[in-house]
Amino acid sequence: MDMRDLVTGGAACAVPGSSSSSNPLAALANTLIGSSSKIQENKEIPTSITPSSERQIYAESNDHLGALDQPFVDPNGPQHSDFLRGFHGSGGGGGQTELDAAWNDIHPPPQLDHIYDTHPHPQQPILDGPPQRMLSSLLHSFVDSSRGGVPFRATPLPVLGLSEGDKQCIRDRSSIMARHIFADKSEDFINAQVNALLCSLDIDGDARAKGPLPGRFRELDDYWNESQGTLKPGFHAADGWVAEFNQQRMVPGANGWASEFEQQHGANGWASEFEQSQLTSVDQMRGSNISSLAAMEQTRMLANTLAQNDDPKFQNSKFLQFVSKMSRGELIIDDNQVKQTALPAAGDWASEYQNQYNRSPAWADEFLSHGPDQWVNEFTTEREQHGPVDDQWVNEFSKLHVHDWADEFGRQVGEGALGENSTDNWANAYDEFLNEQVAARQRSDTSRGVYVFSDMNPYVGHPNPLKEGQELFRKGLLSEAVLALEAEVLKNPDNAEGWRLLGIAHAENDDDQQAIAAMLRAQEADSTNLEVLLALGVSHTNELEQAAALKYLYGWLRHHPKYGTLAPPELSDSLYYADVARLFNEAAQMSPDDADVHIVLGVLYNLTREYDKAIESFQTALKLKPHDYSLWNKLGATQANSVHSADAIFAYQQALDLKPNYVRAWANMGISYANQGMYEDSIRYYVRALAMNPKADNAWQYLRISLSCASRDDMLEACDSRNLDVLQKEFPL
């Protein structure tokens, strides 16, 4: 019944006495023969479990199922040794010699090598080293113990020097976590597990650890009950899953799973991506060398605060969200990596939870195969990540101010993150951190319309950076022009022309966030500049921000010397697209030879996706301004968005003939090829665009997609590390 044991019984192979650990060949035989009988056994399992039947089930799973899942576990992998460490350490007093003996006992099991032989793993170091490492190993083996269905036993550890706060934190969290990872087991079992863990760490299990959470956290209780209650239907799901699992297993053979995984995600694809983003966010959060211990301190403070607070606002429903988020966070350690699980929908939350759960071992294995340090990083990252949320949450609901680290975090993330909806803001920011691999700090600022300057700017101190910038821009050296113009606006922050050209340079460089930020500054300096208003309208259209785009396009009309009279100022309070379009059409009738009106009209039609009309407007404008490269690009983009990709490529080509360094047009070319399924071609154009502006984040993202679609997973690493040399060599245009 227990899904975890089915999937992850691999951990159980370390249990002395089980056939799998003592005899790898028997394990193999079990894998081949035993799996067929397994389904039946599972069908017999009742859906409501009594503690007595539970025991029996675990025994079964150890015998039959543990072996079944051998292929999931790399016995060389760190996960395994972690488990061993936890288990054997506990059994015999934690001596290293015993661990070594156990290790040698099962290492190396021959039948599995072929699956993983592409990735030799470093062996896990023995349970020693800095306290943090030891702590994380122990916690990890605690998590692992859920897989084997084996009670976790206390392990004497050297003194870790945990403070009372640390202890309380671990106590609180482990009891929460245990209720998740042992959700299908009895309360007694959970308590025993938690107590074993706490005992190892020399922490007194108090009421919180021993039983249900105390009364003042009643909502939390409900939350747990609910989550555990809704899991019950999952048992049906479990059978279905088992069946599918077996099919999957029997058909492609033992390493079908492994190879499929690799196909889908590339060797180490997901794990490395995850690591990278995690590490990025660690760097981000740490900005100013906050050590991981400081992060632990943060969490500790939170735990104290929570424990002491009786504020009724805790009962706010957001508390539930918070807890849910937190618990989901805990599960990150152990989850993700979508695998071959097909569950009949058994209630949203239950199935989602179950899904997360079932996938956990696969993910963990993958994750762990990347070396022992990762878990430590993960662990500390987790703590850091929760710290800030917690803080903000505490501030928001209890009005308690935990100054130190709130300030620290606030400084790093910027003012906005501590605003009203701080939790949401934080979550948004976090998403951005995760997805930014290089310019994380920049992105979270630019998304709020704050211009981000380059770090090293050789043009600072230049006698006339504006002139230099204009010159560079004319030559088509966009990234250089950006630097010169930044120097200009640093020198003269009120120079609208400097900001405007900077914005244009960014737009042509395919960076709308920066373009918007620069244009907003230009508009501050000169609120009626028509080019600025149009540029803002275009950029917001590109970013799919319709209301903002409409506002600026209407502003263009209102401030136009000729058409301004058409635009009643009171309209700007409640802009309706139809009104604005009507006014522009009037303007176009007034002066049909004004290319600009047609351009704005074309942008406006893009907003409502009336692409045919938009194309018509741009074509009219092009007759009047045939050498306007940005106009050709606008035409191309419109055609591409209305799925006339072939026409679009012609238009982009016109733009590039007029301006060979037009990064946006190169990137758009790539998009058009990709949308036509011509991924190989699209890659070349993306790489070309990126070679000219390595900061074009969209192009990096699209390049990544095209690489996987073109089955060029071999180049994903170069893409992730933004190695343009390799990419340019591989994909010349």
Next chain:
Amino acid sequence: MSTNQELKSDALMEQMKQHLASDAGKQLTKKINLVYQINIAPKNIGFNEVVYTVDLKKGEVTKGPYEGGKPDATFSFKDDDFVKVALGKMNPQIAFMRGAMKIKGSLSAAQKFTPDIFPKPSKM
């Protein structure tokens, strides 16, 4: 019509609709052959959701819940998050992990929901 209530996702869905009529779109239909229902909320998942059915069996995008039975998988997003996932800015796994994407239905069907099924918007 008021543009204030427009979702960013509407633009992507519209493009998807047209994309499915193209050759590349037809190949996609052949390759995936599943029906997804996507619930998009302006601010908070579960509130004021706009429901789209992306039928990659028939090659259609329609507004409203799937009427031909049960979709293979149903996703719930916030508007911004859907855009991020569809444009490859956020990995679906990370989205799921962070709670930015909720999944109902078959997980193996959900796995085929990747950023490459959506056409990318070009920029003016």
